[in-house]
Amino acid sequence: MSDHAEPHIAPLKTYLNVFAALMVLTVLTVWVALFDLGPFNVVVAVTIATVKAYIVILYFMHVKYSAKIIWLTAAAGFVWFILMLALTLADFATRGWLPIPEPW
Amino acid sequence: MADGQSHLAHHFDSMEQQRESSSLGMWLFLAQEVMFFGGLFVAYAIYRFKYPEAFAVASGYLSVGWGAFNTVVLICSSLTMALAVRAAQLGDKKKIIQYIVATMLLACVFLGVKGVEYTEKYHHDLVPGPAFQYVPDFDAYTVPVTAETAHPNFAGHVQLFYSFYFVMTGMHALHMVIGLGLMIWLIVKALRGRFSREYYAPVEMTGLYWHFVDIVWIFLFPLLYLVWRH
Amino acid sequence: MNERFPVIPDQASALARDVDMLYLFLIGVSAFFLILIGALIIWFVFRFRRTSDTDRPAEIHGHTKLEIVWTVIPLVLVLIMFVWGAVLFFKQFRPPADAMEILVTGKQWMWKMQHPSGRWEINELHVPVGRPVKLTLTSEDVIHSFYVPAFRTKMDAVPGRYTTVWFEPTRTGSYHLFCAEYCGAEHSLMKGWIHVLPAEEYDDWAARIDPDLAELTPLEAGERLFTEMGCMACHNPASGALGPNVVGLYMSEVRLDDGRTVIADEDYIRQSIVEPMAKIVEGYQPIMPTYRGQLDESQLMQIITYIKSLE
């Protein structure tokens, strides 16, 4: 299944770059939180967190150099979580709506 | 299944098959973990959606300073862990131990800070349960009066936030403690010279686990500490 | 339906017949497939039975056209079921604007209902025939479910929120009311009757306020209210539990949490019930709910009479 017989060893620089990026994003997320963006505060915060998680998964967790099936497994967890969230929210978000009117 | 020379278990045909199996197994375990925490995140999201103001107010009592500090600590520990795995790949036994010890120290710092935060919450009666008491601190924090804040159950909603704060960070801390246990086991194995360029799967698996724990915190930090800071 | 061995319950609401039509459609589809599959299996088992141990049937891999047919037909059928079911469902939960409103509270283990006229009922609900009735449901403790089979309707009563359900009775008579959501020990006793009356009769009936309670002595009524209103949950003389013991309370000295002491006279007791937050007993949490609006004055009098009688 795997593309590599020998595991890929990333250069030290990659790790340090990833680390730096994570630090910058941490500062960014605190800084953005100081502005009132209305509902977009959550959106921005979660987006930044997702980017951080993504690079941790790609580089620290070596998914970038791994077989497809590992990719798929990692993605499945997150996709399933999002679907669980989306469908549950679908209930809470539409509770206040009125029933479709008459002809139905 | 002697741990000594041959690390190939009897039912596998090759080291490669064995390594790929353990890495797929670990990733499935992590997918399982995503859903485990996922349940908590969904519940949190629903309540935050229902009671945005109470959650904002409640989050205001958390210390962003400590939260950000811990985020940095945990990212550092992720880096040292990644370097430990790299050392293992290169077969550098001494460095494996050094980096793992560094990771463990950082983890202890993180847990120490959490301890400080928990005691602080305890002294402010913000631990959910019968003793929970929410007294609006209007000087430190201005709470606009809205339909939500005027709701007789406002304090209850604040308590809900803290229920989730404690369950989520507690579950996360529990995972860190388990990670510490794994790292002790790694050090013992490393000292006995069990790892080599061919066989370092335990280091790699623990690394994956540790990065996962880091990722959970990457989401917890903004969701719990940064709800409303303007 | 068949009197001896009914398979369909009474149809006593405007929508009952519609639901039954859909049900019959589903039975038709099911019967068709069940008979088809059953017949095919029996036929094949006989036709292709093994005659000798050396039988080697020819290989059949599949048949794409056939597979498409038996994917598309069920798909079309289920889409019909979905649309029909959803349309009817919206009808079941879209109350007409002129519906008469009745408030329903579920609690372990009874239903309390209040009519627009102000009349209360417990476990029995009188409604007029031919007029749409809308129920607003809530619960004081756990989830219950208001279920009237003859009206083919059901809705959960959820603590902390209001839900609604409506029906238009089309036949007079008495029909079962059940609690359909498991709610604890006596879940199966949380049932009663829906009495559908001719419209004028209902109006007369609703205007007669509180005949039950008036027939009891105030003390008996107070005792009854004390259990029915859930005071027992916190003021059980045996255990005390969440609230202070009220036995011997009358005219005793009560220490409040701000250090004051008061004498527990009638006014104090009344205030404790309708404004429980005003004076908090030392050592207790301010968790008692207010009963303002739930107990009318005469009922308050009855409860106080009862508390006074506890020695």
Added chain:
Amino acid sequence: MSENAAKTENYLNVKHTVASWLFTVDHKRIGVMYLATILLFFFLGGVAAVLFRIELMTPTEMFMASETYNRLFTMHGITMIFFFLIPSIPAVLGNFLLPIMLGARDLAFPRLNLASWYVFTFGGLLGLGAIIFGGVDTGWTFYTPYSSTYANSNVILAALGIFVSGFASIMTGLNFIVTIHKMRAPGLTWFRLPLFVWAHYATSIIIVLGTPVIAITILLVAVERIFSVGIFDPALGGDPVLFQHLFWFYSHPAVYIMILPGMGVVSEIIACFSRKRIFGYHIVAMSSLAIAILGFFVWGHHMFVSSQSMYAGMIFSILSFLVAIPSAIKVFNWVATLYGGSIKLDTPMLYALGFIGLFTIGGLTGLFLATMAVNVHVHDTYFIVAHFHYVMVGGMVMAFFGGLHFWWPKITGKLFPEMLGRITAIIIFIGFNLTFFPQFIVGYLGMPRRYHVYPEEFQLLHVMSTGGAAVLALGYMLMGVYLLYSLILGPKASSNPWKAAGLEWTTPSPPPTENFLEPPVVKHEAYAYTEEDTYRDDAETKGDTHG
């Protein structure tokens, strides 16, 4: 012992000490240990069912108080679902057969497999503890706030039992996925896998992605009870309906954990006893995956009248209908497999055909429930009880016993009395229908479930149902007797008594510790009933193993 068996060492006779069982990492022994454990739970759950069925013979209280009744049906539901049906086929037959069907020597993680049995047993003991120390009375669904605040019973212990045993399930699922990916014998490509393996692959996906959610949910209930922190407590603004979402997010997919392995077993049996390749093999394999994936997103159909939004209800309703399509495809393909076959009605085949009929009834009534307007009327009535017993008992339990009979010679190395087997299968079929068919009628008439006393007009149907349960219990009792007899005194089985295709029939019965005498190489697709070597049996070839 015959001379043949004395020569060959197999997984049963390598060692006899208790320790050799308790510390074994052999998937076959672990499967057998699981079998013993879950049968105990099946027996407990069944006894509870018989007891409360007797109580239900009269409309008023007969010999048990409502508290007892509630504890009994809760115990029945919890043990049957979490401690019997979910592990039934996967942890017993799957554990035993999956590596053999793949031509592997063991599962990928043998020690994890053993750990799973211990974790499961520990969880089961916690559950038993909850029953012994006063029982649980929340129903198997644990709806809040009843379970989190009001129930006066051992909710915490039961919740922990389910929490713990959930991890056993996850370990098994994870092990299966890795094994299927990484340990297939040479030549065994994905589309040569038996459908049993495909079914377990799909099941494992559900287990790995679904079970953690019930774990955390049930843990939240326990936390709320222990610390009274009010997570689902409406008094603090908590939402009891949120619990239902989280609960059903697992528990609906769990019903497919409880049927897919059964479908896998039925595919094997039908192929064997009609000597045919399963009609439309690829589609049947893919429909398992479709059910597993789609099945995740229909959970809200348990909540149509829970005050869930009507619009969410519509989404869940349509998705529920869509997930019925792959099941329909499977049923039609099984029937088509019979066409042109060489059919023999041996015991396993009787169970498999029973499965098709009963699962079809159960599945079709599932469509009634997914139809929102009808659901409003029948929700939480005996109609639901009938529906799920048809799919779970008529479906999965039938498949489990069918599979147990089918592979009994392989697992134990003994044959069972065939005639008794057939008679018992028929008794169970009749008893089952007599028990649960009347419940559809009484349910539509409006009889709510979980009722200890009920209006008199429902009595007749309840008496029929209790009578059926007695027949059913008799059937299971008979089965227990002859299987025990076969275990001790049964004639020795050859390697392939049914003349079936599949790797498991090429190795001796019972198989040796490492499953095969020689590493197998796969040359055919699954169900190669036209190939002559499929019918090879060591009873004829005397232990000859070439190829």
